[in-house]
Amino acid sequence: MTGYSTLAVEERGDRVVVTLDRPERRNAIDQQMVDELHRVCATLEVQPRILILTGSGGVFASGADIAELRERTAADAASGINDTIFTRISMLPMPVIAALDGYALGGGAELAYAADLRIGTPRLRIGNPETGLGIIAAAGALSRLPHLIGLPLATELVLTGRILTGEEALAVRLVGDLFEPGELLTGAHALADRIAANDPLATQLTKRVLREPAERHPAAEREAQAVLFESPEKRRRMTEFLERRGRR
Template sequence: MTAHATLLIDESADRVVVTLNRPEKRNAIDARMVEELHAVCETLEAEPRILIITGADGVFASGADIAELLERTAADARRGINATVFSRINSLPMPVIAAVDGWALGGGAELAYAADLRVGTPRVRIGNPETGLGIIAAAGALWRLPELVGEPLAMELALTGRVLTGEEALAVRLLSQLFEPDDLLAGAHALADRIAANDPLATRMTKEVLRAPRADHPRVEREAQAVLFESPEKRRRMTEFLERRRR
């Protein structure tokens, strides 16, 4: 595991585990963390692997760093500092899993929404209380959350600042599974194991096609399948499947 100023990074052949590590600030997302997350993205764009994001000391991320937000200006808002890195994480070639424990508020929630899959614990508290601080959830919540849980619930959460418990987040499928805190990372790895057992190219193309605009379908499916039909890995996997059936 490699320690950086705000992240702990554990790399293996098929995945990278990133732990948000500012425990003294409840893993609040500051400019340095954004820079380090961009560096992680650069690595995974060059060498695609599954990404698991979690937080240190029983907290995912308590939000963006309020001390920094206080001093940000209109020009900073237009730069989309947090939104840009969350979109980059969302666009990584291989799946991203958020393993969420404890607080995931504001920017922390938006980072979790940017993942492809989210697992958590019963003690999760996730939501967007930004309007109580005189701002909006401008790093993806106001368009990702309606896609994830539906517009009526997203509207309620964004306008009231209500925070969901882990059980509530599971019930609306914002989280796909709940684990006890000590089992959370193992649960995320089990999910990553299932993904890693599949063909990486097929996985990458599945994510790409799922994210394609509706107007691009069914062309994008056909083009992706055309590439995969000619791949050596497709032939190997299908041949092995047929051989197992003959036994």
Template sequence: MTTETLRVTELADRLVVTLDRPERRNAIDQRMVDDLHAICERLEREPRLLILTGTEGVFASGADIAELRERTGDDARRSINATVFTRIAELPMPVIAALDGYALGGGAELAYAADFRIGTARLRIGNPETSLGIIAAAGALWRLPQLVGHPLAAEMTMAGRVLTGEEALAAGLVSDLFEPGDLVAGAHALADRIAANDPLATQYTKRVLRAPLADHPAAEQEAQAVLFESDEKHRRMTEFLERRRR
């Protein structure tokens, strides 16, 4: 599935998608958006974990400014980047963003759409869109406050504060830091822990975590009702009880 803008490594339980426009610091253009939609289409049909990462010490420097400059009000209403980021966020199985170097603007918003973010000390993540005369309209203005709280989100989106890797870790925006050479291995280690669990239970957990507050506790009850009837639940619990007897 490798494309003009993405390098794709396929494993039995996950895809590793590497943003691959190093000559443009992995700026997100229309081709990359289209390629990410194709990845989503496949993972919607065949649910697997997704690891997103960058190349040459850069996750994604933002949206492609040359394209962005020519976009019109009608383009804004089409939500080109926001639509694919939301689709990534809503994939059935978890998404891990492995962040090194710049994750700015649209690159940061892509990272915010992931379920897990890990990084390196040289990570620089933020949303400087207002310096270009626009707003962060692909998810930052509502996802970021949920992730780090309103005061820090306001500073990042209105005052242009860019967090270092250590600052992102302290703010809870990333959950762990690795040396650059160990970052992808760290993502795989996290994916391995997720993959050891029941995939259906993981999918329901993600779905219920994302449900609006008004849907709880009914969302938990309905998901648990399905899982209580599953063969995998019976198998795993039987194995657990047998281990205790030994």
């Protein structure tokens, strides 16, 4: 994955690290970045790997690019420019980890909400001030945030524009852990290592079933388990487990 102007992309065997890289604009999400994120997704849909999302310059993303946003029309709203890419990221086969430092506001926060797991730093500031700009948080916050932190708190945040600190985000489990800025990516890789140690197919099916609507359960679990019960990797891992236990 090469030829990006708004992203820095590092590929490893079992993961890809994508750094939002518009430091002069505090990593504001513009159309070019959206297009490049679509390119990343196209690769990860064919070659599933863990995705770590982070930002350059001590900022995750300060939001959508206001200069572009100001000129968008009703037709642009109907096309769901940011919502489409954030949904695509959320639907990637393998888990997505958002490593958040500094500002994660507006569209930046919504990108973070699309991840499966979020970690941050004490200087994280995350929230949705869109109504102060005369628009709504229309790229996933109004659907995802209530599931992440509960409807009462989500309602307060999106209606008042209140911004959470890193400690506040940790307290409501919007982020799972806090690291000092210099250790943030180390923490993200440690989380990715734990995921990568598990069976990739079981991980993919777990993520898929987690996102099924309530009416699809328990059928979705049974369908996924039926696939895994026939998997050679299930037999190999269980055989190794039994052999280790037998040696104790």
